Ligand SMILES: Nc1ncnc2c1ncn2[C@@H]1O[C@H](COP(=O)(O)OP(=O)(O)O)[C@@H](O)[C@H]1O
């Protein structure tokens with residue numbers, strides 16, 4: 001037996017070119033090669049023949065019924081591993097029969113090869129293929145001296161050669177590049193969630209889906225503030241809601257919501273919010289909540305090092321007794337844009353803006369994350385002192401380049417990707433800067449308000465009063481109790 005195996009091994013390892021023509025015919029080498037090529041078919045035939053010869057017709061029925069049944073059972077018991085396995089099989093099949101077969105010709109046609117003396121040439125190596133929701137991803141090892149930019153330049157030619165609408169080139173580490181063959185726009189369809197997983201790690205918070213169909217995450221440690229803008233109905237509140245649904249399930253997170261629209265958009269969070277204020281006209285009530293958070297920030301900044309052993313909140317363990325506080329101010333221009341306000345209201349607006357500005361500038365090391373949403377991201381509605389200190393920006397659909405720049409900064413003028421291009425029907429799609437500082441389109445998931453309310457009610461016992469976390473220091477006489485009329489704390 002061992003000798004037979006050795007012989008077969010030797011035959012298979014014979015270089016093909018040495019045994020060809022008459023030699024191949026005489027030695028039967030052509031037959032070995034043919035069988036090797038059709039190995040899947042040969043193996044299947046052997047199984048069928050074996051089953052029939054051993055068990056007769058019952059064997060054949062077993063062969064036809066058992067594999068699909070096993071696959072269905074596997075899928076029902078553990079869909080993730082089943083999906084992974086099927087995708088791997090499919091990816092291998094496409095690698096061998098679709099892409100490898102054409103790879104050399106495409107590389108030469110797109111001028112990504114390197115000619116060698118004597119008429120031969122080298123091409124980058126197609127290592128493997130994986131399947132993503134956007135389309136197939138080809139993992140390529142570059143030739144020495146090549147860079148991902150060489151592929152980016154040829155992206156149009158590659159798309160035509162592979163017969164797909166678009167090819168995206170992603171640098172995947174030294175000497176490696178990924179070609180994403182975009183077959184469908186992942187962001188075209190809404191992503192509706194029936195439930196949201198709890199956020200357990202604030203350094204990796206899933207917030208939206210990128211164009212490759214993968215989740216994008218943000219590190220909320222060490223972020224002081226975020227500004228989001230977009231025209232009414234573009235998906236700002238819905239985006240923020242889906243994010244909140246994951247965060248409120250973490251016991252070490254408390255939420256403060258101030259809704260400048262004055263409606264019911266955020267009423268779902270009432271059972272879980274440390275403070276919730278939907279006053280768009282009673283600015284005193286809004287100021288009371290903002291003062292309370294500001295008081296907590298000052299308290300932490302003054303006592304944190306002495307009491308907890310560290311001046312930076314994010315260097316200390318996250319603990320429900322010392323929660324991270326997310327402060328959401330929706331339609332913030334209601335409180336910061338003084339146009340059309342009487343003098344008393346202007347005074348209050350001025351104080352609210354000053355407090356928000358302080359939270360944005362100093363909240364980071366106190367574990368306070370301020371999130372401002374607005375349909376009017378211009379400097380009269382959102383002071384630059386606030387906007388420029390917000391390190392994370394999200395632009396849902398806007399209609400002018402100025403509005404896009406107001407949210408995302410000058411980078412948007414140099415980028416092909418702009419929130420002005422987002423169609424009106426693409427609610428929930430936004431442009432954000434990724435970790436490398438480049439702009440990209442993402443889609444926020446959608447959680448309807450009943451689902452959100454069910455989540456908030458489920459985790460209502462995690463809610464705490466802000467006053468539970470040490471005594472907030474307040475400035476002379478400005479009420480910080482949160483018990484002001486209109487504040488549902
Ligand atoms: N991510 C999303 N996916 C699907 N639909 C969305 C999404 N975001 C918003 N919408 C739709 O758009 C409507 C308006 O969204 P909303 O967040 O209230 O807008 P904004 O706060 O910008 O005024 C929602 O009621 C919903 O029907």
Ligand SMILES: [Mg+2]
Pocket residue numbers: 236237238261265330
């Ligand atoms: Mg809104």
